[in-house]
Amino acid sequence: MNTKRWVAALGGAALAGGVAWQYLKRPRDARWIDCVGELPQPEASRFTVVDGARLHYQDFGDPDAPTLLLLHGYCSSHYTWKDVAEPLAAAGYRVIAPDLKGFGFSEKPADRRYHVQDHAQLVIGLLDRLGIETATFVGNSFGGAVSLACALMWSLRVSGLILIDAAYNDAPLQQYPFSLYAQIARTWLVGEITVPLLMSSRRTSETLLRGFFHDQRAVTPERIAAYFRALRTVEGQRAAMTTARQWDLNWIEQELDGIAVPTLIIWGEYDRAIPVALGARLLARLPHAEFVVIPNCGHIPEEERPEETTALILDFCRRQSARSGAALPDAAANGAPASAPPGDVALAEAAPPSSSPISAPADDAPSA
Numbered sequence: 001m002n003t004k005r006w007v008a009a010l011g012g013a014a015l016a017g018g019v020a021w022q023y024l025k026r027p028r029d030a031r032w033i034d035c036v037g038e039l040p041q042p043e044a045s046r047f048t049v050v051d052g053a054r055l056h057y058q059d060f061g062d063p064d065a066p067t068l069l070l071l072h073g074y075c076s077s078h079y080t081w082k083d084v085a086e087p088l089a090a091a092g093y094r095v096i097a098p099d100l101k102g103f104g105f106s107e108k109p110a111d112r113r114y115h116v117q118d119h120a121q122l123v124i125g126l127l128d129r130l131g132i133e134t135a136t137f138v139g140n141s142f143g144g145a146v147s148l149a150c151a152l153m154w155s156l157r158v159s160g161l162i163l164i165d166a167a168y169n170d171a172p173l174q175q176y177p178f179s180l181y182a183q184i185a186r187t188w189l190v191g192e193i194t195v196p197l198l199m200s201s202r203r204t205s206e207t208l209l210r211g212f213f214h215d216q217r218a219v220t221p222e223r224i225a226a227y228f229r230a231l232r233t234v235e236g237q238r239a240a241m242t243t244a245r246q247w248d249l250n251w252i253e254q255e256l257d258g259i260a261v262p263t264l265i266i267w268g269e270y271d272r273a274i275p276v277a278l279g280a281r282l283l284a285r286l287p288h289a290e291f292v293v294i295p296n297c298g299h300i301p302e303e304e305r306p307e308e309t310t311a312l313i314l315d316f317c318r319r320q321s322a323r324s325g326a327a328l329p330d331a332a333a334n335g336a337p338a339s340a341p342p343g344d345v346a347l348a349e350a351a352p353p354s355s356s357p358i359s360a361p362a363d364d365a366p367s368a
Helices: 003-024 032-038 085-090 116-130 142-153 178-185 190-200 202-210 221-231 234-245 250-254 276-285 306-324
Strands: 045-050 053-060 067-071 094-098 135-140 158-164 263-268 289-294
Touching: 032 221, 045 116, 053 085, 053 116, 067 116, 067 142, 085 094, 085 306, 094 116, 116 142, 135 142, 135 306, 142 158, 142 250, 158 306, 178 190, 178 234, 190 202, 190 234, 202 221, 221 234, 263 276, 263 306, 276 289, 289 306
Parallel strands: 067 094, 067 135, 135 158, 158 263, 263 289
Antiparallel strands: 045 053, 053 094
8 A cells, every 4th residue: 555545534433533533522402501601590590301311401580470481492401591590480470481302401312302392382281381381482593483383283271472583484594504414414425424513613513503693702611511511412413413414393383374363573674594584474474463573683582682581572562451451460470480389409509609519409300
């Protein structure tokens, strides 16, 4: 074998070794207790089991107040609502912000049940578990698709919709920056090899995330770490790939005429992932909707423009209460975390007053 072949062989072996190392060194999953010192509002965290899946959620405000259910987007988590949840609760609402199955600190089973309908069923199951009959669903991106699916499949549980740069068809699969990841993740074997390499690279992670923000100053080291905490794990990558492969939302667009609840559509002016034209198209299909564009904003207004997003949500909810004759929420019931229902794991006592080391809660394990 000549020198060039030796070099090529050694280079190939090194590349294969690098791939194997990145693949093998991944943690199994992100654990709440290992990250608590870095998390926003850890005292609001709870765990519960719905249909066999252990879900993490945050719970703020008066348990008897009208409920706002905040649903994050694809590859995101409850973190996306960190600057919105407490102000909404302080205004007199109960605010529930779950991690969807497969994301954040929720369980990521290898059961292949990651269709939008599966997510919707678990969200309704969570409301059942918490004793909540109806809620206003607030969904960003894929969370908007889950909200729409709930409104179509369980219409009596949805008192209103607030759709923030919502996905409702398969168009995002072709739009940068989502397309950059989705096409790889949706390709069998290629995804299994390539996704761990992409997610292990800080530069690639940052590049992907920057595509969702108009104001690049919002892409901070803290935000990058929060987004990729679970996506750098074995189970997180598997769940993200499975969800991408089961992305089938065109049926939602076909059924939009069946949604009759009051709806607020919020869109970032410079959303590249789901362009504002798709927001206008959504408005044309929903008979009881209004449309607001936030200037100089990208795909995730609740992170990039949280004050404007909060104000729009509150204005819409108050107007709906006035129209229905319902009493306005009592803002005096501040944004303190709600107590956990019986059987759930409340983690407030585990949250450290500072970044000092702590031990895991005694029942930080799957519970009924």
